[in-house]
Amino acid sequence: MAKLVCWVTLLSLVVFCNSQSEEEGYCTSAADQLMCFKTTLDETNEGDALTTGQGQGIGDIANSKTAGPRGPTLIEDALHLKELAQFDRERIPERVVHAKGAGAYGELHITSDFLEKYSKAAVFRNGSSSPLFLRFSQVAGELGSQDTVRDVRGFAVKVKTEEGIWDLVGNNLPVFFIRDARLFPSFIHTQKRNPQTHLKDTNMAWDFLSLRNESTLMLMYLYSDLGTPASYRRMNGFGVHTFKLVNTEGDSVFARFNWRVNQELRNLTAEEAMGLAGKNPDYLLQDLYENIAQKNFPSWTFTVQILNADEAENLHFNPFDPTKVWFTDEIPEYEVGKLILNKNQNNYFAEVEQSAFDPANMPCGIEPSPDKLLQGRLFSYLDTQYYRLGVNFNHLPVNRPVNKVIANSYRDGHMNYDNDGGMPNYNPNSFMKASALPRYKESTYRLDSDIVDRHEPANDNFFQATQLYESFSETDKIHLAQNLARDLKPVFPFIRERALKNFEAVSSDLFDRLQQIL
Ligand code: HEM
Ligand SMILES: *[C@@H]1O[C@H](CO)[C@@H](O)[C@H](O)[C@H]1NC(C)=O
Ligand SMILES: *[C@@H]1O[C@H](CO)[C@@H](O)[C@H](O)[C@H]1NC(C)=O
Ligand SMILES: *[C@@H]1O[C@H](CO)[C@@H](O)[C@H](O)[C@H]1NC(C)=O
Numbered sequence: 001m002a003k004l005v006c007w008v009t010l011l012s013l014v015v016f017c018n019s020q021s022e023e024e025g026y027c028t029s030a031a032d033q034l035m036c037f038k039t040t041l042d043e044t045n046e047g048d049a050l051t052t053g054q055g056q057g058i059g060d061i062a063n064s065k066t067a068g069p070r071g072p073t074l075i076e077d078a079l080h081l082k083e084l085a086q087f088d089r090e091r092i093p094e095r096v097v098h099a100k101g102a103g104a105y106g107e108l109h110i111t112s113d114f115l116e117k118y119s120k121a122a123v124f125r126n127g128s129s130s131p132l133f134l135r136f137s138q139v140a141g142e143l144g145s146q147d148t149v150r151d152v153r154g155f156a157v158k159v160k161t162e163e164g165i166w167d168l169v170g171n172n173l174p175v176f177f178i179r180d181a182r183l184f185p186s187f188i189h190t191q192k193r194n195p196q197t198h199l200k201d202t203n204m205a206w207d208f209l210s211l212r213n214e215s216t217l218m219l220m221y222l223y224s225d226l227g228t229p230a231s232y233r234r235m236n237g238f239g240v241h242t243f244k245l246v247n248t249e250g251d252s253v254f255a256r257f258n259w260r261v262n263q264e265l266r267n268l269t270a271e272e273a274m275g276l277a278g279k280n281p282d283y284l285l286q287d288l289y290e291n292i293a294q295k296n297f298p299s300w301t302f303t304v305q306i307l308n309a310d311e312a313e314n315l316h317f318n319p320f321d322p323t324k325v326w327f328t329d330e331i332p333e334y335e336v337g338k339l340i341l342n343k344n345q346n347n348y349f350a351e352v353e354q355s356a357f358d359p360a361n362m363p364c365g366i367e368p369s370p371d372k373l374l375q376g377r378l379f380s381y382l383d384t385q386y387y388r389l390g391v392n393f394n395h396l397p398v399n400r401p402v403n404k405v406i407a408n409s410y411r412d413g414h415m416n417y418d419n420d421g422g423m424p425n426y427n428p429n430s431f432m433k434a435s436a437l438p439r440y441k442e443s444t445y446r447l448d449s450d451i452v453d454r455h456e457p458a459n460d461n462f463f464q465a466t467q468l469y470e471s472f473s474e475t476d477k478i479h480l481a482q483n484l485a486r487d488l489k490p491v492f493p494f495i496r497e498r499a500l501k502n503f504e505a506v507s508s509d510l511f512d513r514l515q516q517i518l
Contacts, residue, residue, distance in 0.1 A: 028294045030286055052079055053086070092353075093388045094143045097188055098154045101137030102232060102285040103352035104292055106341035108132050108159050108302065114336050115304060118253050119245035121365030123161035124336070133158045133398055134341060135355055136232040136288065140191040146277035147284035148268060150227040150483070155237030155259065156357040157339070160402040163363040168257055169381070172229060173222065174238040176322045177215040181376020187212075206491045210499040214323045216506060217465040223483040224476055225267035232288045233298035234266040241359075241374040242320050244367040245306075254307045254319060254369055256326050259300035259339060270483050292344050302337035317460060320371040325464055351398045356385045390414045408432070465506040481513035489518060 027036035050058050058079060065077035073080065108123070108130045115124035123130055137154035138145060153172040158165060178187055190208040194201040209215045221227070229235040237259030246252045268276070276283045291298065305326050312319045319326070345351040358381035359374060368374050385393055391413040393399055408423045424431050472480065484503070488496050496518070504511035 028290060030289050030293075052082060095137075095388065096384060097139050098137035098156075099143045100141055100145050100147070100285075101135045101154065101352065102288045103133060103135040103345055103348075103355060104288060104341040105343040105345075106132050106134060106297075106339060108157075108337060108339050110302075110337040112334070112336045114334050115245070118247055118255070118306060119365040120248045121161070121166070121245075121363050122163050123159060123166055123363060124365070128162075130162070131160045131402060132339070133160075133351075133355060134339075135352060135357065136284070140188075144281075146281040148228060148273040148276040150222065150270070150273065152222065152227075153229060153232065153235060155235075157237070157259075158355065158357055158361075158399075161363050162403050164403060165361040165399075165401050166363050166366060167357045167359060167361040168239050169357045169359045169377070170237050170239045170257075170259075172235040172237060173218065173226060174236075174240060174258075174325045175218050175221070176240055176373060177209065177218045178212060178373065179214055179321050179323045180372045181374075181380070183212065184373075184376060184380075202487055202491050203495060206488065206495045206499050210495055210502060213502045213505075214461045216461060216502050217323060217325070217468065219484075220465050220468050220480065220506065223487070224472065224480045225269060225483075227483070228268040228270065228273035229284075230266035230268050231263075232284050233263050233291060234261060236261050236265065237300060240322050241371045241377075242307075242322075242326075242369040243362075243374075244369050246365055246367055252309070252367075254309075254312050256305045256331075258303045258305070258333065260303055262299045262301060262338075269479065270486065288341075289344055292341060295342075297340055297342045299338055299340040301335050302339055303333045303335050305331045305333050307331060317464075320369050322371055322373045323461070325468075327464070327467065350396070354389060354393065354396055355398045356381075356389060356393050358382050358385065392416050406432075462502075462505045469507045469510055477510070477513070481510060481517060485514055485517035488514070 027033050050061065052058060056079075064073045064080040066073050075081070110124055110126055110128045113126040115121075116126060118124075122128060135154065135156045135158075137156070138147065138149070139152045139154065141149060141151065154169075155172050156167065156169045158167050178184065187208060190201075190204040193199060194204060209219060226235075239257035242254050242256055244252050245255050280286065288298075305328070307315065307319055307326075317324050359368075360378040360382060362368070368378060389396075392415050395415070395417040406420075406423075408420050408425060409427055411419060411425050469477070469480075488499055491499070500511060500514060503514060
């Protein structure tokens with residue numbers, strides 16, 4: 001359906017040519033977007049009149065109505081006031097974390113029957129395809145921050161299954177900094193700006209992280225070149241947490257979900273990343289948009305790792321600890337499907353900014369594990385979205401499930417777009433045929449509680465960091481030491497010493513390299 005579209009602009013006599021897809025109307029080069037828009041306008045509504053939001057004609061777009069040619073503006077110029085008042089309300093709060101991101105639509109195809117025996121969720125049936133929306137993001141920076149700074153990247157997938165939304169709100173690194181949600185607000189404060197100077201403050205960050213040495217493994221990933229991915233299309237994704245899968249018999253196992261990138265994995269060196277942050281702060285966003293517009297659709301292999309209750313109980317570390325990796329040589333990884341991204345948003349604010357992911361969104365057959373970080377997340381996302389977007393954000397097309405929603409007791413609130421008309425607004429009632437779908441009824445924490453209560457031995461925070469370090473190539477080791485040293489140099493000596501002690505517990509080789517550079 002692609003056609004070649006060319007324009008001649010009168011001012012510059014430059015000819016723009018673009019392969020533009022007819023049905024979507026977007027350009028393969030983001031910089032040409034307005035020209036592409038013009039071609040869709042020519043065909044549909046050129047010559048239509050501008051109106052107010054209420055459909056009245058505007059007439060003069062540039063001059064407000066005044067008392068005489070040089071007089072003050074009249075308050076009766078309602079169109080003028082509306083223009084300003086509407087503008088005054090354009091901003092909504094940015095996400096408290098992961099503020100800057102890029103989104104795209106796609107599909108999840110299940111190509112194996114492997115998960116059918118573990119989970120009753122229809123989304124895992126072999127041969128099933130579900131539409132999805134994915135948002136990649138930075139964690140710490142604001143809405144206008146640079147794409148290539150060292151940070152974790154969000155990998156949030158909203159799968160619209162026939163049984164409702166499944167949000168797997170993950171990252172590009174397989175573990176997290178902390179294991180208890182109680183510390184999340186404090187941790188994030190150290191990644192954001194100093195309350196007095198309004199500057200990023202490495203002392204805050206390293207003070208907190210060196211006091212919580214369960215963060216060491218995550219820091220090893222983050223300060224390797226994996227902390228500066230070369231493209232959103234060239235990084236892996238991880239669900240990070242352990243989830244519970246429940247089948248039709250009510251049997252449960254524990255699972256981790258991963259997205260293995262099918263494009264070559266590529267990262268930036270610290271120097272490349274810093275250069276790009278200056279040259280093109282929107283580097284990753286542009287890369288994703290243009291590749292999808294050029295039909296260079298990125299894809300990931302959907303994989304899963306499984307532990308049954310006995311295996312989980314006997315594992316030599318706590319399987320519900322999100323600061324631990326399920327290394328694949330220990331816990332095998334099975335390919336179960338493919339995720340492909342194949343469509344850009346038509347409007348960034350409506351679709352990407354107002355998208356809302358929530359780890360608590362799980363269809364029947366997928367449940368939380370007792371992971372204490374996940375448990376906190378089950379509360380936090382909906383809570384922040386009520387604040388950021390308002391109570392009816394689920395009415396927005398990007399957030400709406402594809403199956404039929406009958407939530408007849410959810411009523412009213414700001415901007416209610418679909419209020420179920422005259423349907424009874426209470427349950428149970430005698431006037432509707434709808435029956436309640438079963439949900440968590442089979443699930444129990446029978447076996448899990450023993451495992452959850454386990455105390456971590458003090459050395460438990462380091463052994464996987466040692467394994468990761470030993471798996472790094474010489475170049476990876478050099479870059480890791482350089483990246484860490486660059487950040488640790490300006491830090492108060494007592495904090496630096498404490499951080500160094502943690503890296504010494506990982507490897508004396510790493511410690512020596514850091515000492516040498518510092
Ligand atoms: C207790 C720990 C955590 C809390 C309380 C928390 C809280 C939040 C909040 C409040 C948001 C903003 C949501 C919005 O405004 O729509 C957010 C976004 C996000 N979080 Fe977390 N988070 C936690 C841990 C994690 C972890 C462990 C991961 C990854 C495995 C993660 C991945 C994300 C992603 C990808 C987004 C962006 C979603 C989007 O693209 O809209 N978070 N988080
Ligand atoms: C799963 O589905 C694929 C096609 O989607 C098919 O090739 C394969 O044989 C199926 N596997 C099983 C075990 O049914
Ligand atoms: C970064 O990517 C390069 C390939 O571009 C690879 O050789 C290197 O191992 C990667 N670094 C890490 C830590 O994965
Ligand atoms: C890590 O922290 C724990 C307490 O949270 C402490 O017992 C242990 O000694 C620390 N390890 C190192 C290497 O500092």
